[in-house]
Amino acid sequence: MFTGIITGVGRIAAIHDLGSTPQHGKRLTVEAPAGYLDDVGLGDSIAINGACMTVTSLAGPAFTIDISAESLDKTAGLDRTGPVNLEKALRAHDRLGGHIVSGHVDGIGRVTRFGPVGESWELCVLAPPTLAKYLAYKGSITINGVSLTVNRVTDTAEGAEASINLIPHTVQNTALGGLVPGSAVNLEIDLIARYVERMLSGAGTANTPGAAA
Numbered sequence: 001m002f003t004g005i006i007t008g009v010g011r012i013a014a015i016h017d018l019g020s021t022p023q024h025g026k027r028l029t030v031e032a033p034a035g036y037l038d039d040v041g042l043g044d045s046i047a048i049n050g051a052c053m054t055v056t057s058l059a060g061p062a063f064t065i066d067i068s069a070e071s072l073d074k075t076a077g078l079d080r081t082g083p084v085n086l087e088k089a090l091r092a093h094d095r096l097g098g099h100i101v102s103g104h105v106d107g108i109g110r111v112t113r114f115g116p117v118g119e120s121w122e123l124c125v126l127a128p129p130t131l132a133k134y135l136a137y138k139g140s141i142t143i144n145g146v147s148l149t150v151n152r153v154t155d156t157a158e159g160a161e162a163s164i165n166l167i168p169h170t171v172q173n174t175a176l177g178g179l180v181p182g183s184a185v186n187l188e189i190d191l192i193a194r195y196v197e198r199m200l201s202g203a204g205t206a207n208t209p210g211a212a213a
Contacts, residue, residue, distance in 0.1 A: 001090045002047050004098035004140075004147020006174045008033045008086040010048075015081065018066065025068040028078065032061055032086060045089040045103070049077050049175070050145030050186040052089075052103025076108045076184035077144065083175040085145040098147025099140040100191050107131045109143070111183040112161060121166040123148075123176065127187055132160035133197065134189040142188035146174050 014029040030048065037058060040046070044055045046063070053065040072079055090096070109131075113124040125143060127135060135141065135153045141162060142148070152163040171177040179185070 002052070002087050002101040002103050002145075003090055003094070003096055004087070004101045004142050004145065006085045006087055006146055008036045009083055009173070009175050010036075010086045011083050012048075012078070012081045013062065015079070023069050025066060025072060026079070027056075027064055027066050029062055029064050030084065030086075032063065034061060036086070037061065037063060040088065047085075047087040047089075047101070047103045047145050049075070049084045050101075050103065050142050050188055051075050051078060051105050074108075075105050075186050077186065083178060085175045087145055099142075101142050101145075101147060101188060102191060104188060105186045106189050107187050109162075109185050109187045111179050111181050111185060113181060114179050114183075117165070119168060121168075121171055123164045123166050123179065124161055125164070125185060125187070126156070126161045127159050129159045131187060131189055134193045135160050135162050136193070139193065140190045142186075144174075144176060144185050146170065146176060 010030050010032045012028050013031045016027045018024045018027055040055060042055055045052050046055060053067060055063045056066055057064045067078055107128050107130060109125040109127045112126050113122060115122060132155060135150055137150060137153060139150050140147060141150055148164045150162045151165055154161045166176060
């Protein structure tokens, strides 16, 4: 589990094929800030742009992860070199400063606007129709691993556009500052919204405690 509070900005430095067919994944070498990996061991989880990955090797300030073809197909920004948001897995005694984040990408959004508004920045992201019902005014969403608050939702034929305010600290201390209109971003909806939708749909009643066999 994660919180959506970015603890470091790293960089995908190298990408190696794990095979010769489209069904094979990639091995990514990710450079982390100095000292970032001091408490990280093999097999630990680190969210990279919001996608939970497993550390497969450590070498100085860098680590590697193996990412499957399926994960590459369902995420954005993990198939090329460049800056990425990093968050180590939540420990039981850590502060929950953002919201509960699983590190499982629910869909890919597209940046429609990113520009200054006063001292802050407005980030507008178009979410696909399948995620539109989970977006709500003042609700939470994770964009490239960052826990953010939705300020406005506009439904369109293409999905739902979420408007988000980024303070200067967020722009300066995450990789979101490099986004431009048209950028693809990883989206994870609020975990609570997902369970509420499941309960309201009435699905799965046969598996509830006390249900008839």
